[in-house]
Amino acid sequence: MRINPVQAILAAVVILCAAGLSEALRPTELLASTQRAPDLEKVIPKQFGQWHLIPNVSLVTPSEPETYLKSELEARIYSQEVTRAYADTDGNMVMFLVAYGPVQNYRLKSHLPEVCYGAAGFRVSAKTVAEFTYQAGVAPLTVSRLIAQKERRFEPITYWMKVGGDVATGVFDRQIARMKYGLQGIIPDGALIRVSTVGLSERASYELQDRFIHDLLEALAPRDRKFFTG
Numbered sequence: 001m002r003i004n005p006v007q008a009i010l011a012a013v014v015i016l017c018a019a020g021l022s023e024a025l026r027p028t029e030l031l032a033s034t035q036r037a038p039d040l041e042k043v044i045p046k047q048f049g050q051w052h053l054i055p056n057v058s059l060v061t062p063s064e065p066e067t068y069l070k071s072e073l074e075a076r077i078y079s080q081e082v083t084r085a086y087a088d089t090d091g092n093m094v095m096f097l098v099a100y101g102p103v104q105n106y107r108l109k110s111h112l113p114e115v116c117y118g119a120a121g122f123r124v125s126a127k128t129v130a131e132f133t134y135q136a137g138v139a140p141l142t143v144s145r146l147i148a149q150k151e152r153r154f155e156p157i158t159y160w161m162k163v164g165g166d167v168a169t170g171v172f173d174r175q176i177a178r179m180k181y182g183l184q185g186i187i188p189d190g191a192l193i194r195v196s197t198v199g200l201s202e203r204a205s206y207e208l209q210d211r212f213i214h215d216l217l218e219a220l221a222p223r224d225r226k227f228f229t230g
Contacts, residue, residue: 037189038224040082040098048219050088051212057085059095059196060148062116086212093197094212100191111192113146113157122148122155129169132158132210134217134229141213141229144169145206148196156205157196158213164188167230193228 046053061083080100087093099111117124125147131140141160148155161168164186195212197205217225 037080037100037102037191038227040080040100043220043224044082044084044098044216045219046084049215051086051215054085054087054093057093057095059083059085059097060117060120060122061097062111062119088208088212092200092208094209095196095198096212096216097194098191100189102189103187111194112161113148113159113194113196117148117155117157120150122150122153124148127169132213134214138229142167142169147202153198155196155198156200156202156209157194158206158209159192159194162189162191162193162228162230164190191227 061081079102080098082096082098084096085093086096097111114124114127127144127146130143130145132143133140143158143160145156145158148157195209197208200208217228220228
């Protein structure tokens, strides 16, 4: 088939323009360089309200790929991960994880319960979305809920993601948030906050988790609370 020279030239121009536009719109500024995240180990209290820290409790976490962050020295330096377990005065225990990165990358994606629990051999239920009111007069926090099961372990989970200053509950709205920042030339930071329980029914688990999240957010200073709630 003979190619029309005019069509070939036009196609080349379109390709070059698209490449130039893509490069011009490529985000270059790290949000984390202008809005430093708090030191999570310090700002998350080890005792608050009716809750106290329980040492030496293992949580489900993802394994790291060998190539993770080898080309992202700044992200390696400033990434944070906090894993803890707390119990209330009645002995009810919750497991708590926060994973933060200055760049939305594999690390945060791998911490999604659908991914890390599945990789650990758990069966993960379909996700549901709920609204959680943590403070009067403030917009509720949108959270995701699902259940991970492995043999006799039954673990309801509540989690949410932060992309920059936005709260996201799944891949689609996380991508929308990233696109919004990208159009401003900004690479957003991100965090995943996860709370889970074992040994309780689904309803009792979520009620306990809601109480824990409420008490934790109430115990934080307003500036630090904003990191969790957007």
